[in-house]
Amino acid sequence: MLSSVRTLWYTFLHLFQPNVTVQYPDEMPYLAPRYRGRIVLTRDPDGEERCVSCNLCAVACPVDCISLQKTEHEGRWYPEFFRINFSRCIFCGFCEEACPTYAIQLTPDFEMSEYNRQNLVYEKEDLLISGTGKYPDYNFYRVSGLAIPGKDKGEAEHERPPIDVRALLP
Amino acid sequence: MSVPHEILAGLLNIVLGLAFLLVVAALLTWVERRLLGFFQDRPGPNRVGPFGILQVAADGIKLLFKQDWIPPFADAGVFVLAPAIAMVTVMLAMAIIPATPAIGIIGNLNIGVLFFLAMSGLGVYSVVLAGWSSNNKFSLLGGMRAAAQMVSYEVFMGLALLGVVMLAGSFNLTDIVHGQRHMWYVVPQFLGCIIFFLGGIAETHRLPFDLPEGESELGAGFHTEYSGMKFGMFFVGEYIGIMLVSAMTTVLFLGGWYGPILPPFMWFGIKTGLLVCFFILLRAALPRPRYDQFMAFGWKLLLPLTLLNILVTGALMLGLPAST
Amino acid sequence: MNATFDLSAIIAVLATVMMITRASAVHALLYLTVSLLAVAMVFFVLGAPFAAALEVIIYAGAIMVLFVFVVMMLNIGDEAAALERAWLKPSIWIGPSVLALLLAIELGALAATGGLARPAGVVVDVQAVGIALVGPYMLAVEIASFLLLAALVAAFHLGRAVMKGA
Numbered sequence: 001m002l003s004s005v006r007t008l009w010y011t012f013l014h015l016f017q018p019n020v021t022v023q024y025p026d027e028m029p030y031l032a033p034r035y036r037g038r039i040v041l042t043r044d045p046d047g048e049e050r051c052v053s054c055n056l057c058a059v060a061c062p063v064d065c066i067s068l069q070k071t072e073h074e075g076r077w078y079p080e081f082f083r084i085n086f087s088r089c090i091f092c093g094f095c096e097e098a099c100p101t102y103a104i105q106l107t108p109d110f111e112m113s114e115y116n117r118q119n120l121v122y123e124k125e126d127l128l129i130s131g132t133g134k135y136p137d138y139n140f141y142r143v144s145g146l147a148i149p150g151k152d153k154g155e156a157e158h159e160r161p162p163i164d165v166r167a168l169l170p
Numbered sequence: 171m172s173v174p175h176e177i178l179a180g181l182l183n184i185v186l187g188l189a190f191l192l193v194v195a196a197l198l199t200w201v202e203r204r205l206l207g208f209f210q211d212r213p214g215p216n217r218v219g220p221f222g223i224l225q226v227a228a229d230g231i232k233l234l235f236k237q238d239w240i241p242p243f244a245d246a247g248v249f250v251l252a253p254a255i256a257m258v259t260v261m262l263a264m265a266i267i268p269a270t271p272a273i274g275i276i277g278n279l280n281i282g283v284l285f286f287l288a289m290s291g292l293g294v295y296s297v298v299l300a301g302w303s304s305n306n307k308f309s310l311l312g313g314m315r316a317a318a319q320m321v322s323y324e325v326f327m328g329l330a331l332l333g334v335v336m337l338a339g340s341f342n343l344t345d346i347v348h349g350q351r352h353m354w355y356v357v358p359q360f361l362g363c364i365i366f367f368l369g370g371i372a373e374t375h376r377l378p379f380d381l382p383e384g385e386s387e388l389g390a391g392f393h394t395e396y397s398g399m400k401f402g403m404f405f406v407g408e409y410i411g412i413m414l415v416s417a418m419t420t421v422l423f424l425g426g427w428y429g430p431i432l433p434p435f436m437w438f439g440i441k442t443g444l445l446v447c448f449f450i451l452l453r454a455a456l457p458r459p460r461y462d463q464f465m466a467f468g469w470k471l472l473l474p475l476t477l478l479n480i481l482v483t484g485a486l487m488l489g490l491p492a493s494t
Numbered sequence: 495m496n497a498t499f500d501l502s503a504i505i506a507v508l509a510t511v512m513m514i515t516r517a518s519a520v521h522a523l524l525y526l527t528v529s530l531l532a533v534a535m536v537f538f539v540l541g542a543p544f545a546a547a548l549e550v551i552i553y554a555g556a557i558m559v560l561f562v563f564v565v566m567m568l569n570i571g572d573e574a575a576a577l578e579r580a581w582l583k584p585s586i587w588i589g590p591s592v593l594a595l596l597l598a599i600e601l602g603a604l605a606a607t608g609g610l611a612r613p614a615g616v617v618v619d620v621q622a623v624g625i626a627l628v629g630p631y632m633l634a635v636e637i638a639s640f641l642l643l644a645a646l647v648a649a650f651h652l653g654r655a656v657m658k659g660a
Contacts, residue, residue, distance in 0.1 A: 004456055011455035014209050021212045248520065280619065284547035291555020295527070298559060302520060302566045310566060317563045321556055328551075341620055 031108035033134065036093045038109040039084055041124065042102065042133035049128065050103035050140060053079040057095035057104050065089045075148040076141065082124040087117050101140040105133040184265075187275050191264055195409040196226045202409075202450050209454035236398035241304065244395060248303035253400045256296035256407035260414050263289035267417045268344045270427045270434040282343035283335060286418060287328050290373050294320040296407065297375070297382055301392040312391025315461060316382035319372055322468050323379075327369030329476040333362040333483045334422045347426030354425040361479045363423040365472055370415030372468075374408060376449060378456035381464060416445035499539040506532035515582065517575040519565045523558060530554045541617040 022029040031037070044050050053070035054077075065088035071080035095104050114120050132138070147153045154161035200215065200223060207214025216222035240246050265275040266282045279285055294317060301313015335341060337358065338349040349355070356363045372379045383391040393404050420426060420441040429437035459467070506529050513525035530553045538546035627635050 008451060008455045011209050012451055014211055017211055019208075019211055019213050023213075245518075245520075248524070251524075281543045281547045284544070284551065288547050288550035288555060291551050291559075294555065294559045295562070298562050298566070299520075299524075302562070314563060314566060317559055317566075321559055321563075324555070 033108060035108035036091045036106040038107050038112055039089065039095065039127065040105055040107055040129045040133065041082060041127045042105055042129060042131060044139040045132055045137060046139060049078055050101045051079050051082065052077045052101055052140065054100060056098040056100065060094040060098035062092060062094065063088045063090055066095060079124060082127060084122050084127060085120065086112060086122060087120040102133070102135045102138050184275055187265070188261060191261060191410055192406065194413065195406050196230065198409040198412065198446065199229065199405065200226045205447060205450045206454050209451065233399050233402040238398050241395050243305045245303040245305065248299050250400070252296050252300035252303060253396065253403035253407070255299065256293065257403045259289045259293040259296065260407050260410040264410060264414050266343060267421060268347065268426070269438045271344060273435055278342060278344050281341050283331055283341045287324065291324055293373070297392045300396070304392070304395040306395055308389045309392050309394045312382045312384070312388050316375060316392060318465065319375065319379070319381060322465060323369045323372035326365055326468060326472045326476050327373060329480060330362040330365040330369060331422065332480050333359045336483055336487060343421050347421055347428070350425040351428060354423060356423040359423060361475060363419065365476055366422065367419055368472065370419065371452065374411035374415055376408070376412060377453040378458050379464065380458060381461050384458065412446055412449050413442065416442045416449065419445055499536060502532045502535035502539065506536065517578040519574070520562060523562050523565060527554050527558045530558065544618065544620045544623045
């Protein structure tokens with residue numbers, strides 16, 4: 001009985017505490033940079049697409065909302081198409097964690113309502129942004145050992161020249 | 171032509187009184203949601219109109235334009251009758267409240283207290299019949315809980331009133347308020363006041379005693395099948411019920427319209443309003459008791475206490491005749 | 495005042511007739527409640543507000559609710575309604591109806607010849623009822639209280655949880 005009265009008193013005191021609500025459309029809430037919102041595809045600092053269509057994101061996706069097709073151009077791999085069905089996406093961020101090249105990233109934007117469900121299927125043109133996202137300096141082809149036009153094996157950052165296995169000299 | 175004038179004035183009084191009641195009951199839905207919001211550190215409905223006050227209108231429009239649906243398995247006649255009973259009984263009971271000697275519909279009724287008890291007794295039918303006619307297991311369970319709860323708590327409520335009636339020597343609410351000119355009856359009848367208020371919460375089946383509705387176990391209890399304005403009528407009935415219990419507590423225990431400086435009707439309004447806010451605080455703070463605990467609390471604790479209260483009041487009145 | 499009285503009385507009689515002829519138990523109980531309310535109104539018009547209030551509180555507000563409660567718990571379905579209809583044969587109701595008709599004719603004759611005095615219009619207030627209860631009817635009240643006490647003890651005994659092995 002006494003505890004009920006105590007509860008009443010504490011609840012009454014909440015009348016004089018400030019509201020925690022953020023009046024959303026008038027007042028935007030603070031969203032951390034690592035907030036898991038709309039998914040984007042980023043480019044490396046040189047302006048090339050980061051995605052190498054390894055399909056790891058599509059595999060990691062628990063709701064199977066990502067689909068893509070690999071294509072190749074001058075030794076680099078690109079997605080021919082890259083499609084995310086946002087009406088299925090649960091914004092878990094597994095794709096971002098799976099991505100070996102920091103290409104797929106989640107952004108602090110959640111305002112993506114549509115009247116037509118079909119409009120929630122985003123194609124590569126809708127997903128690809130011109131910036132680098134959360135990792136401004138990373139460039140996959142510059143740190144990987146893969147040879148591409150303009151960069152041979154051994155010329156990547158922190159990479160020693162390849163060892164000539166036929167030379168016996170130490 | 172004097173008689174028609176009187177009748178016209180009486181009708182005008184009734185119509186204005188009921189319109190006022192309905193408006194306040196509608197506003198109360200907004201007040202409750204706002205206040206509940208503040209108790210929970212959030213603003214509540216604040217988008218429609220200034221301070222969100224037009225939420226009332228928005229809700230009303232929504233309820234009115236919903237399809238008026240009667241389930242095919244329901245007993246149609248009784249199904250329609252039940253919400254009407256819910257609203258009519260509390261509004262009739264509201265008629266006997268004297269806000270001031272001049273304001274009120276029949277504030278001077280010589281069996282005022284009994285009329286209130288009679289109407290709250292008839293109010294049971296609304297929930298019982300709603301539960302039965304919905305022809306749905308959860309509704310029926312809600313209706314049966316409501317019947318048991320309201321019939322039981324009516325007893326304690328009536329008995330708790332008797333202390334006041336004994337002190338005032340009248341069932342007339344205006345006389346009862348006059349009797350509190352020097353001291354509010356809440357002082358000599360503190361126990362009676364508490365028990366009356368608890369009984370009032372149970373009568374209006376408000377939280378924490380909303381066992382007939384019990385969302386967590388019964389869906390929505392007796393009004394599971396109701397939608398649109400019939401559902402709205404239950405709600406208007408419930409809110410007028412809150413006002414009724416608050417106003418009755420004010421009249422019986424808190425000195426009615428008596429108070430310094432401010433005009434009488436303002437004192438009545440302030441006291442009633444604070445009690446209504448207390449109802450909302452109770453809703454915000456307390457969990458619902460289990461059904462058997464609730465009935466045991468009534469019959470094993472409140473009933474002996476009320477009887478003791480009457481006994482002691484009577485004995486003191488006999489022993490100290492000068493004080494009354 | 496007379497119009498109110500007549501109206502209430504007619505409603506009471508009609509509601510009672512409806513109550514007898516309903517097949518659904520809950521509908522019948524509802525008509526009975528209406529009849530009780532009409533009787534309460536008759537009491538009020540006759541100058542017995544206390545009796546009227548008690549009629550509503552106790553009969554309509556408590557006893558009938560218990561009836562409805564029990565009927566609800568019994569889950570009476572369509573078969574019961576059909577049975578009710580089968581029971582309501584002319585051979586059953588014709589006897590009581592003729593007797594009731596005779597009474598009604600007698601009442602009508604009395605009213606026509608002016609044998610019915612209009613109610614005196616003395617208001618029996620609460621104090622008068624209370625004084626009557628503890629004065630001339632003291633014995634009846636005490637006997638009733640014995641009965642209620644016995645009922646209370648019996649209800650307590652029956653409602654007690656049965657011990658295991660007892």
